[in-house]
Amino acid sequence: MAGRIPQAFLDDLLDRVDIIEVIDRRVKLKKSGKNYTARCPFHDEKTPSFSVNQEKQFYYCFGCGAGGNAIGFVMDYESLDFPQAVETLAGSAGLEVPREPGRGGRDPGQPEQSNKPLYALMEQVAAYYQQQLRHHPKAGRAVQYLKQRGLTGAIAKQFDLGFAPPGWDNLLKELGGSEEQRNLLVKTGMLVENEKGRIYDRFRDRVVFPIRDQRGRVIAFGGRVLGDNKPKYLNSPETEIFHKGRELYGMYQARQANRKLERILVVEGYMDVIALAQHGISYATATLGTATSKTHLERIYRLCPEVVFCFDGDEAGRKAAFRAMEAALPCMEDGRQARFLFLPEGQDPDDAVRSGGAECFQHLLDEAMPLENFLFESVAQGLDITRLDGRARMSKLALPYIRQLPEGIYRQLMFLELAERTGLELASLMQLEASAPAPAPPPAPDYYAESDRGGAPSYDDTPGYGEEAPGYGEEDRAPAPGxxxxxxxxxxxxxxxxxxxxxxxxxxxxxxxxxxxxxxxxxxxxxxxxxxxxxxxxxxxxxxxxxxxxxxxxxxxxxxxxxxxxxx
Structure with missing residues (x-):
């Protein structure tokens, strides 16, 4: 039945069902203090880390980060969409799900309902571009470009690659026949309306790459120009359904290709993602011309315990890697890993996997530098750590970064590692840690508009939230004891x-x-x-x-x- 599910009904449903009963019918729970525990159904584990709180009616896994309420559990466990999960729970409670006409705006219980026409339209746009790649008389250059990059027809189909023909109104004529459709195409960023009211296609004479969200819906596009126009790479603008600071290109395909992800590889652009997938490295993703954010990393770590960042080994690559490390530090809970792979200058992942083969590239990933080594080597660069003053300087530089790690065993081991590298007693190091200032914000990221990788990482330069806002804490009085x-x-x-x-x-x-x-x-x-x-x-x-x-x-x-x- 069409129509939205009223929020009042969703609240009532969550009040009526008991999450313990909902989960216990699917996963056997065991009472443990105030909570119930089990082995997590969403990842393999030997020791139960899946916890359900009956009082607050939510579940959480300390191993993989899965969590939510009863509706969310049914969605994830039974692979249902939101309305189907609500219907399932309502049926078990003897309730009929009411529906109401859309009123406009965001329905908290069903956040994407008002955007369904946008998702449907983007699928049509993707199908149109794919058809143009196969049949348009000027698609030869696009096909030739893909062949030059070593991509096969099969991989192009897997990633739904397409072709935006030259001209200003191809998409407009094909899908913008009515005013309503034109408005929706403008809303999705596929059409542009200038100051004079003229409407035209955003993507022209480009190979286009559909960008899908974690549910597989097309939410945006990237395009690589075939002529001499600028910019070489172009992404969709931010829209109601596309927030580039949250999305990772290739994540949906990685999840489809791997029943269980052991690691995610973050590369510099969507061409790298596709080329690696063609050689069997099916777990590569790329940011979309933005900084790697905490949102990106938390999404990755919810799926797997390890992320490997891959960069050029030149100075720019090292700087980008350091920014990636800074973004990763607050996310490094116990059990999570971050590694850094640096390729020879001028070589990209496609070159590396083609020259050495997939097995050799896998070995490179296995031997990638752990975060702790990269951090300590970076702060020690230019210092003579055989001298006392060099080791003292290294300690002062490293401590602010270690302080950004979450409390846990990994954080404590990092202090121990720094103590060993500098020859300091741990107690002395911890005294320094208590007085170490926070690191200065990193410089603004460089955007790689001219890269031939299809977008490139420009890592997050947002200052930490722990930094004080202007005027905060400026009182002269001393803080109260404790x-x-x-x-x-x-x-x-x-x-x-x-x-x-x-x-x-x-x-x-x-x-x-x-x-x-x-x-x-x-x-x-x-x-x-x-x-x-x-x-x-x-x-x-x-x-x-x-x-x-x-x-x-x-x-x-x-x-x-x-x-x-x-x-x-």
Missing amino acids: QHRALKTLTAGYSNMAQAALALLLHQPDIARLANPDLLADMDGEDVSLLRELLTLLHRRPESNTAMLLGHWYGTPEGDLLSRLAGQ
């Missing part, structure tokens, strides 16, 4: 204060009445924005519980973060 200790206890296990506040609200939603979300309006950062949205929602719907809040953001990167915070 104040620093209390603050450290509050934020332990979280990357910043905003995450600590989010976790507190998830566990005690009723305290939202004490906070004004408008006070956060001038503060920047992904987590701060999410905190502001959560407070606004709780002010509007103060009866919300943990399960309802997780359901509001289910299936989004924000939902992944909230599930993890709720589980801590």
Whole structure:
């Protein structure tokens, strides 16, 4: 039946069903204190790390990061979409799912409902471009380019590659026959409307690469020019369904090709992703002309425990790798790995896998430099660590980065490793750690518009949320005794204060009445924005519980973060 599922019904459904019963019918649970535990159904494990909280009606796996409410569990466990999971749960509770006409705006329980026409239209656009690659009289140059890059017809089909013909109105004529369709094409960024009101195709005379989200829906395109026009590579703009800071090119194909991912390889662009897949390296992804963000990395780590970054071995590649490392540090929970592979200058992954074969390239990945080695070698560069002053300088430089690691065994081992490398006693090193300043924000990333890789990594230069906002904490009075200790206890296990506040609200939603979300309006950062949205929602719907809040953001990167915070 068409129509939206009312949010009031979703809240009522979550109140009626017991997540313990829902999960126990599918995965045998065992009582453990206040919670219930089991071996996680979403990844292989020997020791149970899957926990279900009956009071708050949510589940969380400390091994793979899966988490959510009863609806989310049924979606993931039975591979159902949102309406199907709601129907399944409602049927078990003897309820009939009501529907209501779309009212416009975002339905928290079904966030993509109003965007369904956009997704459907993007699939039509992808099909049109694929047809042009096969049949357009001027597609020869596109076919020749793909052959020169060593791509076969089979791999082009696997990644749904297409061709945007030269000219200003090919797509406009094909799919923009009505005003409604033209407006939707403008909304998706496929058509451009200039200041004079003229509408024309965004992609012209380019090989096009559909960009799919984690559910396989086409949300954007990348295009490589075939002539001398600029830019060489062009991506869709940000739209209602495409947020390039959250998406990874090739992630959907990687999940389709691998039932269980052991690692994700992050390369410099979509041509690298496709070339590697053709040689059997089917777990490569690429960012889309943006910095690698915490959102990207948390999405990767939810799927697998290891990420390998692949860069050129030149100075620019090393700088990009260092920025990637900075982005990874707050995500390095125990059990997670990050490695760095540097290729000879001028060589790309396609060259490496073609010259040495897939087995040799796999070996290179296995031997890639661990994050800890890269960090210590980078901060020691230019220092004479045979001298006392060199080792002292290395300690001062390394400590601020180690401080960004989450609390855990890995963080403690990093302190031990630094102590061994510098010859310092661990106790002395920890005294330095207590007084070490936070590192300065990295410089703004360079965007690789001229790269022949199809977009390139420009790693996140956003300052950490732990940095004080101007005017904050400028009072002259000394802090009360124990104040620093209390603050450290509050934020332990979280990357910043905003995450600590989010976790507190998830566990005690009723305290939202004490906070004004408008006070956060001038503060920047992904987590701060999410905190502001959560407070606004709780002010509007103060009866919300943990399960309802997780359901509001289910299936989004924000939902992944909230599930993890709720589980801590």
